[in-house]
Amino acid sequence: MTQPEEVSALVAELRPLLTQLAELLPEQVADAARGSTQHHKVTGSPAPWHPEAGPVLLTIHAGVRELEQDLRYHVAGHTGAARGGSDANTSAALDAIERLAHGVPDDVARDAARRLGRWIEQARQVRDVGESERWIPIHVPKAQIPPACPYCRTYSLRVAQESGRVRCANPRCTDERGERPSGRIDKNQINGDAMLIWQDGRTIYYSPREAS
Known part of the structure; x- marks a missing residue:
């Protein structure tokens, strides 16, 4: 960027x-x-x-x-x-x-x-806003490429360390509803693979067993 x-x-x-x-x-x-x-x-x-x-x-x-x-x-x-x-x-x-x-x-x-x-x-940091989180690139194992945003195809995804929320840092990126993409990191309960679960229901798997 x-x-x-x-x-x-x-x-x-x-x-x-x-x-x-x-x-x-x-x-x-x-x-x-x-x-x-x-x-x-x-x-x-x-x-x-x-x-x-x-x-x-x-x-x-x-x-x-x-x-x-x-x-x-x-x-x-x-x-x-x-x-x-x-x-x-x-x-x-x-x-x-x-x-x-x-x-x-x-x-x-x-x-x-x-x-x-x-x-x-x-x-x-204002308490009634209450969104103080640090946004960092999504962690992947060494030598692997981080997941691309499924909406704009750029490597602009960021994750909030405290909550696991995910968003795209590309200001021009929107989902199919015309909204800024948002989601969360989770793990597949069967094999432990990391997943990005988006607000519109889309799910992406990446970097097995390496969720941030």
Whole structure:
């Protein structure tokens, strides 16, 4: 995967997390340490605010705009006009980041990917989002080729170490329903072969007895 492709994949990961964070803002958190929400009205409470999601969301909104300006400066020699604070402007900035990543040196695109990855991790660490997982390539025995994605035929599959969930890192990949492919790793109960079981029911066998 090239650096611009990695940036696009990370932008695709970040977008739904921003939506989840925004959806948390009308909720009052009963216990920030546990991340649980209370749905009854809090007497005398200030404007609705989620003490974990709110600051993270603001950090990402500001950071996305700063990243767009940094990339634009490398491409065009200027930062461009400042964007407003709306969600639509954040989405437009993410669109621009994907485009601009194709016009900057690899080290600059690599830094952009690092910043996007950091925001993704911060969002997933919010308890009511609760998706903090490390995604790594699928393990196969030495000298063997990892399984290709059955939908886009690229070697872009990643597995979450904690849960065994599987997804394709190719941002343009969709399944037959037009959705981002998702599945899980399991083992055949008869012979121990590793299997990828996809959400649409498709099953793929790979690397006998070597599930991650």
